[in-house]
Amino acid sequence: MSVLARSVGNAFRNKIRTAAIVAVLAVAIGLALAMLVANQAVAAKVQELNASVGTVLTVNPAGGQGFEGGGEPLTQEQAATAAAVPNVASVVGTKALRLGTETATTSGTNAGRTPPTGPGGGGPGGQSAAAATTSLQAAIDAGTLGNRNGAGGTGTNTGTTGTQTAPAFSLPITATGIGAEVDSTGKALTIIDGTGLGDYSATTGKALLGTTLAEKNGLTVGSTFTINSQAFTVAGTFDSGTAFGNNALYLSLADAQHLAALPGELSSMIVTVDSMENVESTKTALENALGTDKADVTQGQRNLETAASSLNSVKGISLIAFVAALATAGIIILLIMVMLVRERRREIGVLKAIGARNRTIGLQFVLEALVLVALGSTVGAAVASFASGGIASALISSNSATAAAATPRGAGMGGGFPGGAQGGPFSGTTQLLTSVSANASPPVIAAGIAAVFGVAIIGALVPALLTARIRPIEVLRGE
Amino acid sequence: MIVVKDLVRQFKSGDRTIKPVNRVSFGLERGTLASIVGKSGSGKSTLLSLLGALDKPTSGDVVVDGMSLAGLPDGKLTEYRRRDIGFVFQQFNLIPNLSAVDNVMLPIEFAGVRKVARRQRAGELLEQVQLSQDKHGRRVNRLSGGEQQRVAIARALANEPKLILADEPTGNLDEQTGEHIVELLKSLSRDHNTTILVVPHDRGLANKTDRRFRLQQGRLSEETVRGGVRETSLDSEGVPAQAGTAASVGGCAG
Ligand SMILES: Nc1ncnc2c1ncn2[C@@H]1O[C@H](COP(=O)(O)OP(=O)(O)OP(=O)(O)O)[C@@H](O)[C@H]1O
Ligand SMILES: [Mg+2]
Numbered sequence: 001m002s003v004l005a006r007s008v009g010n011a012f013r014n015k016i017r018t019a020a021i022v023a024v025l026a027v028a029i030g031l032a033l034a035m036l037v038a039n040q041a042v043a044a045k046v047q048e049l050n051a052s053v054g055t056v057l058t059v060n061p062a063g064g065q066g067f068e069g070g071g072e073p074l075t076q077e078q079a080a081t082a083a084a085v086p087n088v089a090s091v092v093g094t095k096a097l098r099l100g101t102e103t104a105t106t107s108g109t110n111a112g113r114t115p116p117t118g119p120g121g122g123g124p125g126g127q128s129a130a131a132a133t134t135s136l137q138a139a140i141d142a143g144t145l146g147n148r149n150g151a152g153g154t155g156t157n158t159g160t161t162g163t164q165t166a167p168a169f170s171l172p173i174t175a176t177g178i179g180a181e182v183d184s185t186g187k188a189l190t191i192i193d194g195t196g197l198g199d200y201s202a203t204t205g206k207a208l209l210g211t212t213l214a215e216k217n218g219l220t221v222g223s224t225f226t227i228n229s230q231a232f233t234v235a236g237t238f239d240s241g242t243a244f245g246n247n248a249l250y251l252s253l254a255d256a257q258h259l260a261a262l263p264g265e266l267s268s269m270i271v272t273v274d275s276m277e278n279v280e281s282t283k284t285a286l287e288n289a290l291g292t293d294k295a296d297v298t299q300g301q302r303n304l305e306t307a308a309s310s311l312n313s314v315k316g317i318s319l320i321a322f323v324a325a326l327a328t329a330g331i332i333i334l335l336i337m338v339m340l341v342r343e344r345r346r347e348i349g350v351l352k353a354i355g356a357r358n359r360t361i362g363l364q365f366v367l368e369a370l371v372l373v374a375l376g377s378t379v380g381a382a383v384a385s386f387a388s389g390g391i392a393s394a395l396i397s398s399n400s401a402t403a404a405a406a407t408p409r410g411a412g413m414g415g416g417f418p419g420g421a422q423g424g425p426f427s428g429t430t431q432l433l434t435s436v437s438a439n440a441s442p443p444v445i446a447a448g449i450a451a452v453f454g455v456a457i458i459g460a461l462v463p464a465l466l467t468a469r470i471r472p473i474e475v476l477r478g479e
Numbered sequence: 480m481i482v483v484k485d486l487v488r489q490f491k492s493g494d495r496t497i498k499p500v501n502r503v504s505f506g507l508e509r510g511t512l513a514s515i516v517g518k519s520g521s522g523k524s525t526l527l528s529l530l531g532a533l534d535k536p537t538s539g540d541v542v543v544d545g546m547s548l549a550g551l552p553d554g555k556l557t558e559y560r561r562r563d564i565g566f567v568f569q570q571f572n573l574i575p576n577l578s579a580v581d582n583v584m585l586p587i588e589f590a591g592v593r594k595v596a597r598r599q600r601a602g603e604l605l606e607q608v609q610l611s612q613d614k615h616g617r618r619v620n621r622l623s624g625g626e627q628q629r630v631a632i633a634r635a636l637a638n639e640p641k642l643i644l645a646d647e648p649t650g651n652l653d654e655q656t657g658e659h660i661v662e663l664l665k666s667l668s669r670d671h672n673t674t675i676l677v678v679p680h681d682r683g684l685a686n687k688t689d690r691r692f693r694l695q696q697g698r699l700s701e702e703t704v705r706g707g708v709r710e711t712s713l714d715s716e717g718v719p720a721q722a723g724t725a726a727s728v729g730g731c732a733g
Contacts, residue, residue, distance in 0.1 A: 002594070006577075013576050350572045353533050354586045354634065355561020357554075472560070473534040475572050476524060 003360060007367035011375075018372070021336055025376025028332060029452050030383035032325035036448040037384065037441070039318040046311045055089075055276055056186035057283055059269040060296045074266040078290055079179075082271055085285045087278040093266040094184060095177035095256035099134040099227065130260035135226045138171045139216035139247045173213065174248045175227065176267075177256020183240060186270040189250070194221035194236025203254045206235040210246030228259055271297075322448075326455050329376070333459035337369050341463045341470075348467050349474025362464035369460030370453065377449050384445065481507045481530070481642060481674060486539035488525055499525045501697030502539070507690070509641070512668040512675045514685045517694035523678045524569060526694065527644045530676065531564045532556045543642065561589050565635030567645035569678075571627045575620040579605060579630045582619055586637040604633035609659060624651040632660060636667070643667070643675045650680040661687055 012018055059082060061074050076093065083091040181189050181196045189196070189208065197206050209219060214237045219225060223234045232251070240246055257263045273282045279299060286297045341348070351361055488500040499522025507513055515523050528534040530541055532548055540549040543563060551559065560566075573582045580601045587597035605615050608629035619627055628651045635643055645664070649657035661684055667673040668689075679685040691702040 002588070009576060346572075347574060350568075350574065351585070352557065353531070353560060353566055353568075353572070355557060355564075355589045355638070356585075357557055357589070360589065471534075472532075473528060475533065475568060476528060 003364050004367055007364050008371050010364070010368050011371040018375075021332075021372055022375045022379060024332055025329060025372060026379035026383060028325050028329040029373075029376050029380030029449075030387065031380075032322050032329060032452060033381055033384035033445055033448040034387050035318045035322035035325060036451075037444055039315055039322060040441070040444050042311050042315045042318065046315060049311070055273045055279055057271040057273060057279065057286065058186075058298050059271060059286065059290065060267075060298065062292065062294050062296050072294060073262070074269060074295060076264040076266065078295065079266060079269055081289050082269055082286055085282060085289050087274050087282045088286075089272045089274045090180070092182055092186065092270040092272075093177075093179040093253055094268050094270065095253055095260060095262075095265065096130070096267040097175040097177070097227075097251075097256055097259060098131045099136065099173040099175050100131065101137055101173075102133050102135060130262065132175070132228045132259055134173060134175075134228075136173055136213065136217050136249075138173050139210070139212040140171050140243060171247065175207075175251055175256065175259075176248065177251045177253040177259075179253040182270060183238075183245070183250075184268075184270070186272055189238045190240070191236045192239050194234065197235055197250070197252050200252045201254055202252060203258055204235075204252045205230075205232055205255070206252070207232045207255075208236050208238050208250040209234055210248045211237050211239050212243060212246040213249060230259065326451060329373075329452055330455035330459040333369050333373065333456045334462055336372070337365060337460050337463035338466070340368070341365065341466050345470055345474050346477060348470045349472050349477075352470070352472035353475045358468040361467045365464040365467060366457060366460045369456055369464075373453060373456040377452055380452075381445055381449065384448075480509055480544055482542040483530070484540045484542065486526070486529060486541065487537045488522075488529055488534065489537045498697045500529065500536070500694075503694075503697075503699045504539075505692065505699060505701070507674055507676065509674050510668050510672040511690060512665060512677070512688045513690040513692065514677050514679050514688040515692045515694055515699075516679065516685055521694045522697060523694055524646055526699075527566075527646055527676065527678065530642070531566050531644045532559050533566070561586060562638060563641045565638070565640035565643040567628075567631050567635045567643070567648045569646040569650075571631040573619040573627055573630055573634070576618060578616045578618055579610060579622065579626075579633075580615045582630055583633045583637055586634060590638050600637070601633070604636055605630070607636070607663060608633045609656065625653065625656060628652060629656070629660070632663075639671070639673075641674060643673055643677075645675065645677040647678050647680040649684060657684070 059074065059078075061072060074093075079091050079093045082088060176184055178184075179200050181191075181200065183189055191208070192211060194208075197204050197208060207225075209217075214220065214234065217225065219234050221234055221236060224231050225234070226232065232255075238246075238250070240248070251259070253266075257265060271282075271286065273279045283297050283299055287295070290297070348361055352358075483503060483505050486500055486503045487498060489496050489498040499520075503526065515526065517523050525534070529536050532541075532551075536549075540547050542548070543559070546559075548556065548559070574585070577585075580598065583601035583604055584597045587600055592600070602615060606612075610626060610629050610633070614622060614626060619630055622630065628648065632645070632648055635645065643664070648664075649660050652660060664675050664677065665687065668675050677684065677688065679688075685691055693700050693702060
């Protein structure tokens, strides 16, 4: 019989009471762990949000974001003007193309066939993108919304083919000409396979395909496909993280401008500011330099800022809840151990009477508390791993409801991109919020349990030290 | 060699104070088997608890082999209880959820003896008090009163103490087992030079001891048998008796 064995034995002395204590501890510990997991998940998301959109401004043609259908397009000269604004680190021009798929019946004899020109680009994005045809098939089948959006665009097409009554319509593919290796939000592209396009300001005849798009069309690095009958080679594939984002391809800016037959014209500019603090002032400076009648400058951060701040409050709440639950666990241990020490006064007197040192008795009680906490943690961790996902999403949905509602419609990152290709103007924020996955990762759970044990030791120390004050003469007192 | 000097323990109950031990002095040579008798509530257990350093006296001192308990810090008193004292409590005071053998092993564990050795020693001690082998591993709250009493005696002997303080150690035993325990105590005092102070529950055990004390209203007196006549001499009652005790202490010191 060692001190430890005795502590374990004592912890199970009254089994029903032990079960009750463990249940109460498990609730407190489980809650603490779930809150920690939620906190970690949200913290990671906030960091990601800040890193991705923190310093990016998007410049679109004035009115281009509304339903009016856009004003004057942006030009290469305006990009130069923007680049000259102080604190601007880089300006990347983009040129968006909307690719319709050549229909199966015409693919054999595609000569002389007019590309479908949808009115106003179809989608609620408003700004029209130059249209073109491609040999590629979209990787995503259009939903109800997509079909409705696309109906106008393919109306002429249905008519010309005659025999084909209701062709299956798929979402248009977005081809974006980019002046640097970044996506339309200014984030560096994640190239999975192959290489980048090299010189983004020259015509290269090469393209970067989204993974799902490449897969759907059975293309790999080195394969070729056509846009407006012009052959392009797949230089690489990229992963944007979303299904919509991967149903897209990137060309060099010059290629895109060439395909659209609009050299020097830009759909939008992605302006990166040198630091977070300068974003606000640079936005004003850009508006002054370009003229608000010519260009709209939107802060990519704007809509996400609200999201990030709501996530930050979730982070704060979950941290407070974690500390509170942890403290509760500590207090439960404290009270239970005080109760046990009082209850075993006489027995502690016996141990002292037969020569036990104070520290032996104190250790025995601390170990007993730790046995109870270990049991509570085991049950609590199990509870947390089931509950933390639910708790995190409950916390986030209740907190982001207001934030999401406040996000202005139509101010999405997609800007001039036809509805759907970039996940819609509104879905950006929502998707970011709901994609916070609170998985109970072992290191976080382990850290949480370590904290629980730390608090338990502190909680148990007080009653353990109380045992030192019990005198051996207690043995002679009646029970 | 144990010397008790002018020991006083008083309790306050309500607004009056009682002194179950009131200026008690005596000396015991090593290896003496002594008994204390007295009416219920006369202070026998209180006196034993003072000798075993379970309690601190209101005044006076206990000196064990030249070491005065009055000046010792708590740590040293713990060591004294662990190493020098074997206490058999009137109410046994075993740890109820531990087995017989685990209870006996406790003081040996506190003394820092390795596990295998202490288990063996505990087994031997339980044999000595005639607890049958099949009951060694049984939880003590499933043992009879007499069995528990013998486990308590075995535990008191665990660290081979200099002084055994036994409060009615045969109270729950049948005559035969009681006899055996008395023989065990006698052999310890005779062969191992262990000093034993016992509170007997009947006259039979008291008569077998080397020295017999009586506690009455806080005062200790010793019965001496001279030529079959029982005499009682009060200690510390007047100068001659005190001088006599002091003399006998002095005489034994050599
Ligand atoms: N902590 C205490 N507070 C107040 N009074 C006490 C305390 N401990 C003992 N007493 C009193 O001191 C007296 C002596 O008690 P003690 O237990 O020493 O008697 P005893 O001789 O052992 O009796 P018994 O033969 O019944 O065991 C009793 O009157 C008891 O009530
Ligand atoms: Mg008593």
